[in-house]
Amino acid sequence: MNAYRTACFLFFTLLLGMSPSISRAQPLETVSIQLKWQHSFQFAGYYAAIEKGFYREEGLDVRLVEHDINGKHYIQSVTDGDSEYGTADMGLLLSFAEGAPVVWLSQIFQHSPLVLLTLSQSSIFSPYELIGKKVAFDSNDAGNAPIQMLFDQTLGPNSNLVENVPLDYNLSRMIRGEIDASSAYLSDQPYALKQLGYDVNVINPRNFGIDFYGDNLFTSRSELINHPDRVKKMIRASLKGWNYALDHPEEIIDLILSKYNTQHHSRDHLRYEANVTDRMILRDQTPLGKLDPQRVEPIIAAYHKLRLLKTQDMPDGLFYEMSKARIELTREEREWLLNHPKINLVMGEGLEPIVIKEPNGTIVGIIPDFLDYLGEIIGQKLTLITEPDLKRTHQRLQQDEIFGVAVTLDSPQRRKAFKFTDPYYQTQLIVFTNKNHADELHTRNDLNGKRVAVPEGHPSLSNYLAGLDDVTIVHAETPEAQLKLLQYGEVDAIVGYANYHYLIQAYLYTNLVPAFTTQHKFPIYIGIKPEHAPLVTILNKAIATLGERKRFEIISSWLNMEKPRLPSGHSINLTNSERQYLNALKKIRVAVQTDRLPYEGIDRQGNYQGIVADYIDLFAKRLQIAVEVVPTENYQQSLLALSQGRCDIIAAQPISSQVTRQFLTTTPYLISPRVFAVHRSLPVVSDFNEIAQGKIGIVADSADQHLLAEIYPQLALVPVTNTDQGLQQVASNKLDAFVDVLGSISYSIQKQALSSVKIGGAIPRDEQQTIVVSDKVAALVPILNKVISHTSAQDRKEIMTRWISVTYDNGINHKMLFKLAGVMLLLLGFMFYRQNLIRRNNTALMIAHKELEEKNRELNLLSMTDKLTGLLNRHAIDPIIKKEISRNKRSNNPVSLLIIDLDHFKLINDTYGHAAGDKVLTTIAQALSDMIRGTDSLARWGGEEFLLVATDTRILKATALAEKVRQTIENLNIDAMTITASIGVAEFHPDETFHQWYERCDKALYLAKDSGRNRVKVAQLPQSENVSPLSISNLLQLTWSNKFCSGHDEIDEQHMQLFSLANDLIDAFLMRRDATLIDEKLLQLSQKNSQHFRQEEQLLRRIHYPDVSQHCAEHELMEKKLDELVASYQQNRSDYSDLIHFISMDLISAHLLSIDNHYYPYLIDPVSQGKQA
Structure with a gap:
């Protein structure tokens, strides 16, 4: 035993000695960060990452290098390899444009702290007072571009109205009167002057709409190529350090005072720096490290205007996050991409929507979408260039800037000219016909005896028809000409590609439909020039990520691809006796409820509509039988009509033991979750029992009333007339909750614009709708079951999405839903057992189960549009408003609000009826939609009130817009009715919230009402607004x-x-x-x-x-x-x-x-x- 232990000891000792990973820790990689200035709180995040061990956790030993004012430029120190990383500002953009091999890794300061300072005693408050004055700033330093742009924007391009003197940050020059103003950092010099006893005026470029980024973290291209993992570690640890520093400023100030205080700042000075730094980074508004391309674009435009950049194009390869590949690339592949930042591919035009060149030169379509996706995956943009014909495409291919062709089919000749990628897209041959011949064409052989058109120059299409004995082939010059022949009946069919769906829709050839899709498929490749062969393997890795779902998403966004239409009755195998029975019956009398939308209802013109109506219409068309509507007010009246023989079927009836005992029923065809609605102010409800002690509303004499009494006998149920009334009482706090099916509640919330009501959760018993059949027409039961079982999931989805949009509490307790899902699984398991005994019911129930799962996944989706007008609703415009407020605070972009309220609208409803009122609302919605800009957002705010968010619009322009809106409404001729509107207008100010902004605008609206209506009133300024004589806009x-x-x-x-x-x-x-x-x-x-x-x-x-x-x-x-x-x-x-x-x-x-x-x-x-x- 001792010998065994000795042997084991020696073995493991030897093993430990051979394994460096076990015997000792891995050595740290030493790197340095070149700072753009001397030590201060400006670099606090890097101090924290060092001292708290965040870099060490990533295996890095990081040194910080102070900037030597008399030495190299800090960007050059990194490109020369003196340091692996550096901090810079927007000047990095210009360095890159001049050829510096740099990569912008992470954005730390969301705003530049660079400002102009003057002494308060000078009475210089704006650039206008600096005319003829001496201003110290570095006009040759790209980092001072915000100051140059400030003068350019206020005093005129290339303005020489101020005297530019060299900048040395010597504050005594301003004190002695040698200069009148100086560029400075908001985090430093203002405090220093204050300590010397001098108050200052700050002229901030941000107040003039010039908002540049501040400090960033960058590296060299060689560092990214050779050490991509180290780059990721550096970013992670640095951001972690910045978060820590901003959360613990006093601790970092202590650290600077003890280790990094080369500028000999006081504690108070560092506290001042910390406060300003936090305001420049703004973590609460923008995630730390985020770089927004939309903010870079105006900065590039500013540099271009100052003639510091040659173009306004977004630079390819500069930004790490925008050029970060989502796939694993080899070192050689990464290096190749970095050395080829602009990849151009070419193809011909005229294949809409494969590729579409818009009038403004923008190229869109299926191929551009595929290239955009592949570019995102490899982390580099693929630029598509189009030429009008084949000859020019070949000529363009000879140019060195072109890397290959974006679309090519396989052939030996093309294989010699290009290196082929894997196929990324394929198209099928499809036979199209007109509706009159749709029942005749299902296979290739059905084309015998027909005249079929094919486009010239597409041998694959002609080859498809080869071998058919009695087909007449007609050649058309273009696909458009081919479709025209079919539209006007000169041919019986055409053979084309999937893009013909788009052309049919674009040319409004509504009579043309796909007959059938062939098995012939043509793969599409990218052909790359041999000298760029490494790009092929890179693209193949990206193409491998293209799943079928993504391919379908891209293609279906351009092609309205309907399934080929089946002949009437083709998929429903009715027996001869069943067909004879339907022919003898001639029509089915259907009992329907007049006011139960979105499920069913009858509008003012007597039209039957709703989810159930769409199902009944679908069933009737497939059975080729007419339907006669028998109106009723509720379930009880429907059952009475059936008992009295006044109808043959009830369109939709919730399953209950009473119904199944007394009447014949079909298999369920519609399953709807039961939910409860509560006031939006109520916290998250994890269980319905939490509110069961309150007043619970329910529609009187509904199936829900009997069910809830059975499940929750303790409930104090309050019957209401309908869903609308129940939700209104929840909104006014007269009810604690209201129970109904999901569709009815979500539809009513949207219709009434009840923003104060939300769906709180689900009731563990779903409503299953069935068709109730009179025993006098019992033979209809198996027929209806057949048509129900042949209703596809696509059919069901199309019907539901036409009517259902759901507003759900985002804070819903998913634990409750999981319990519900468990109950549902048990229930469905039992039902599945029963359906094994009754096979014909199985399909419908499984589809219903899938729909239920889908609805549960969609419960947190917000309703986006107003059902009546088609405009955005309150929920949809809310994120737009938040985005514009954020844009204003971030970039000083102006935004104005218009509240438009129709005058005496209730009188219109009372005098002319609700149908007339609806017409007024829809007409005005369309008129306003037509007149506003594409960048503006119009919503129906509720009732007769509309909200218009006008982006990049000052109050003067907004007021003119409001007047134009008012006149547009007044000039509308809607059935001889006089319609006017009162409008309140307010421009957003950074110091206020949306609620305060809206309140100001709303007060202006009511002032317009009180002043006689049909007028525009401008909101008063917020109390905090600092009045400046020059801020007249x-x-x-x-x-x-x-x-x-x-x-x-x-x-x-x-x-x-x-x-x-x-x-x-x-x-x-x-x-x-x-x-x-x-x-x-x-x-x-x-x-x-x-x-x-x-x-x-x-x-x-x-x-x-x-x-x-x-x-x-x-x-x-x-x-x-x-x-x-x-x-x-x-x-x-x-x-x-x-x-x-x-x-x-x-x-x-x-x-x-x-x-x-x-x-x-x-x-x-x-x-x-x-x-x-």
């Missing part, structure tokens, strides 16, 4: 300040008069004053303005102003522009937004308050000059 009124005075009495008096006239015009426009008054004010403004310009020009010549010629030319242009806009407005009085914008922004703010400032210094003796003028 936000304020609607111009505000004069003594700071605008030149000191020349007459000039100042003229400026104030023009101010006053401009305010009068704004008021006249927005308050819809009389057109005559507006024209008078416009004439006064034009005359006063011209008079002012002439006198000002005389003054400028007298004081020898050097730019007098340029100033006079500016006057001439402005007068001409004003005359043009006035004339345009007087021709079309519904649109005055451009005129208001010109008067307020260009004439008053830009010219009188800014350009005129240039000559003020030349007014040496303002008093005497005023007397002489």
Whole structure:
């Protein structure tokens, strides 16, 4: 035994000695991060990742390298290999464009802290006051682009109105008055100046709509190629460090003070930095590390405008997240992709919807969608270029920039020219015919004796017909010509591809249908030039991820692919006696409930509609028998009508022991979950028993009433007339809950726009609908069972999706649903046992089970559209509003809200009826949809109220839009009814919530109502709004300040008069004053303005102003522009937004308050000059 133990000990000792992974820890990989500045809280996340061991956990030993101001540029330090990683700003984009091999890994600062600083005592609050002043900023550094863009946007392109002096961050220069302003970091210099006793004014580019990204983490292309796993580890650990640093700022400040305080900052200074850093990162609004392409695009456009970039194209290969492959690639494959950031493929046009070139040059279609998917998988965009014909396609292929052809069929000749990928798409041959011949064509042999058209240049289609003895082949020049021959009856059939579905729909050839699909399939490949052979293996890996579901998703989004229509009765094997019975019966009298939508109901025109109606219509068509509707009000009346012989069947009846004992029934064809609705303010309900002690509403004399009394005998049930009434009482807190089937509740919530009601959960007993049959027509039972059993899942899905949209509590307790699922499985197991005895029932029940599972999965889907008008509803527009608010706070993009309420709408309903009211709503919805921009969002907010979210729209433009909406509604001629609307308008301000924004707009709406209706009112500003005389696009009124005075009495008096006239015009426009008054004010403004310009020009010549010629030319242009806009407005009085914008922004703010400032210094003796003028 001792010898055995000794041997084992020696064996394991030897094993441990041979295994480095066991005997000692793996050595850490040493890398460094080049910082873009000196140590400060700006880099807190990297300090935290080092000190808390996050890098060590990933196997990394990370060193931080401070930036040497007199040394290399921090980006060059990484590209030269001095450091593997670095921190940078948007300047990284320009470095990449200039050829630097860098990769943008993660975005840390969502906003740039770069600002302009002035001393408070200077009274310089905006770029306009910097004209003629000295400003320190680095015009050659791409990182200072926000400052350049600020001047470009406010003072004009390539503006030389400010004197640019070198930047050295020496604050004493500003204190001594050597410079008037300096670029600075919001997290640093403002605090330093404050400590020296100087208050500062911050001119933030974000306040002028210029919102650049701040600090990021980047690496070199070689690091990504050679160490892709290390890159992932670095990103993970760094983000973990940043999260820790932002959660524990005091701990990191202690760490900086003890280890990294090379700038000798105080604790308070670091706290200030921490606070600003947190505001620049904004984790609560944007996930840490996220880079949004939509924010990069305007930044690229800004660089292009400053001529720092040659194009506005999104750079390929720069952004790690956008170029990260979703498949495993070898080192060589990754390197090849990084060295080929732009992959161009070519193909011919004219194969819609395989490829479609839109008028604006955008290329869309099936192939572009496939290429987009493959590009996402390999982490690199595949760019498709199209040519109008085969000759030009071959010519383009010869160019070096083209890597291959996007679409090719297999052939020996093509195999010699290209390296083929695996097939990524295939098309089948389909035979199409017109509806008159659909019952005759099911196989290839059925084409004998027919005239069949094929397109020229497609030998595969002609070959398909070879061997048929008596077929006449007609050649058409194009697929379009081929379809035309069939549409006009010149041929009996055509042979084509799957894309013919799209062409049939596009040309509205509604008479054409697919007869049958052949077994002939043609694979589609990508052909790659031999010199780019590595791309083939890369693409094949991506193609391997293309499952059938994804292929179907891409193709079906373009092709309306219906299954070939079967001949009448083809799939229902009725016996001769059953067919004779139906022929003798001639029609079936069906008892239907008049007000039970979405299941069934009768509209004002007497049309039978709803889910059950669609089923009955489907059954009747397949049995080729007429249906006569017998209206009833509820289940009890339907059963009475059947007993009295007034109907043959009841269209839908919930199964119960009473019904099955007394009447003949078919197999169930419709299963609906029973659910309960509660008030939205109620917390998540995990079990119906939690609310069972309250008042529970139920439709009187319904199957649900008897069932609930049986399952929950303790319930205090409150009968209501119908579902609508029950949900209204839940909304008003008169009921604690209301129970009905899922479809009825979701339909009613949507119809009534009850945003305060939600579906709380399910009742563990579903409603199974069956057809009840009179014993006088007992022979119908087996016939109906056959047609029910042949109802496909697709048939059922199409019927349900036409009627059901569900609003469900997102906080639903899934544990309760799992219990329900268990109960259902037991129930279905028992039913399955029974169906083994009654085989003909099996299909319908299994389909019902699948539908039930599908509905349970869909319970959390929100209803997206208003059933009546087709507009978005409250639930659908809510995320749009949230997105626009977020965009405003992130990028300063303006957004305005319009609440549109129809005047005296109740009177319309009471006078003309609800059908007329519905027509008014649908007509107005269509009219408004037609007039708004594609970027705006229109929703029915409830009842007669609409909500319009106008993106990128300031209040002046929004008010003009509101006036246009008001006039559009007033000018509608709807059955001789007079329809008007009152509208409230409000622009969103960053300091408010949506609720506050909506409240302001709603108050404006009611002010419009109280002022006589049929008018537009603008909301008051929020209390927190900081009024600035230059923010007129936000304020609607111009505000004069003594700071605008030149000191020349007459000039100042003229400026104030023009101010006053401009305010009068704004008021006249927005308050819809009389057109005559507006024209008078416009004439006064034009005359006063011209008079002012002439006198000002005389003054400028007298004081020898050097730019007098340029100033006079500016006057001439402005007068001409004003005359043009006035004339345009007087021709079309519904649109005055451009005129208001010109008067307020260009004439008053830009010219009188800014350009005129240039000559003020030349007014040496303002008093005497005023007397002489």
